[in-house]
Amino acid sequence: MPGRSPLGYLNDSRDKSIVINKNVSPFIIQAFERYSKGNTQLKEISSFLASKGIITSKNKNLRIDKTKKLLSNSFYYGIFKYGGEVYEGRHTPIISKALFDKVQDVLSSRNKQWQHANVERIPKPYLGLLRCGECGMMISAEIHNKYYKNTNHHAKYIYYHCTKKNKGIKCGQKYIRDVDLEPQLTTLIKKYTLKKTWANQILLKLKIEESDISKSCLDVISIKRKDLEQIDVKLKLLLDSYLDQMIDKDDFQQKKFELMSKRKTIEEQILSLKKNQGNWIEPFKNWIIEASCVDQIISTQDKQQIKVLASKIFGSNLFLENKTVRGDGINAWSALGADPTGRCLVPPRGIEPRITP
Ligand SMILES: [Zn+2]
Secondary structure, three states, X not given: OOXXXXXXXXXXXXXXXXXXXXXXXXXXXXXXXXXXXOOOOHHHHHHHHHHOOOOOOOOOOOOHHHHHHHHOOHHHHOEEEEOOEEEEOOOOOOOOHHHHHHXXXXXXXXXXXXXXXXXXXXXXXXXXXXXXXXXXXXXXEEEEEEEOOOOOOEEEEEEEEEOOOOOOOOOXXXXXXXXXXXXXXXXXXXXXXXXXXXXXXXXXXXXXXXHHHHHHHHHHHHHHHHHHHHHHHHHHHHHHHHHOOOOOHHXXXXXXXXXXXXXXXXXXXXXXXXXXXXXXXXXXXXXHHHHHOHHHHHHOOOHHHHHHHHHHHHOOOEEEEOOEEEEOOOOOHHHHXXXXXXXXXXXXXXXXXXXXX
């Protein structure tokens, strides 16, 4: 693995390998073991490491995010990512994959708890999602408690309103309450649902397309391989003619060079054919699935999820004007908004749809 080794390992500059740091690695192992039990906080792991002398270069405890990163580093059981690829390292792992998995389970369950708590704590769920249709500034929110006279009862409303920070326009927009905003938003999002039946048909077509692509790729590759064989035959004949003194040395070298460079070109073509076959299919497939689940996401009533979906569909194209939400879908979503039957979405065979992931 290029770069600096993770905590618990050392870079051996002599042969550029990564070796176990015997002074530190036992505590890294213990950190994994402690956290895997599920009753320890990341902060405690960081203090534990500090008590063993594992601190930052500025003499501080490892930050929580760094501790979390350490506990999520697959390098410790032998695998690492570099430049988007996964490699099996030549270094000695210090923990088992099973222990690592246990720790990941604890981390993700903590994450869910945190997210849950966070959703409760996010009082203004659609902050940062909309812009003012009149002046283009962001829509902000504030909370108002309404107390009802002579009762203990009170209600909480969120008012969304333009920040009116545009000095060039005197914006006259009024606020809108969350209870009036939310149904508009979900109605608008619903327009971007891809019918399940359509989704299934497209997925089926994609499957056929996928196998067609890989079949036609294989066909081309086998033709290229035949070309390679022919070049090898020619090379052999060339050598024979040279040995039989039918051509001189200069001619021989020249012809040999031509054939060898042709060979290299074909080899590279084969490699790139293997690498690039149908690599647009996967992101397209994921989008189809997401677009067919819009209804489900709305029905969860999870405001955070709805916000994420809305920003995927509309980007910064979502506006609030005169208490009305409007917006146009971006990228692939735009096709759904224009034609809710999904008719235009069936990809013409052999033509790559433009998808910006
Ligand atoms: Zn405004």
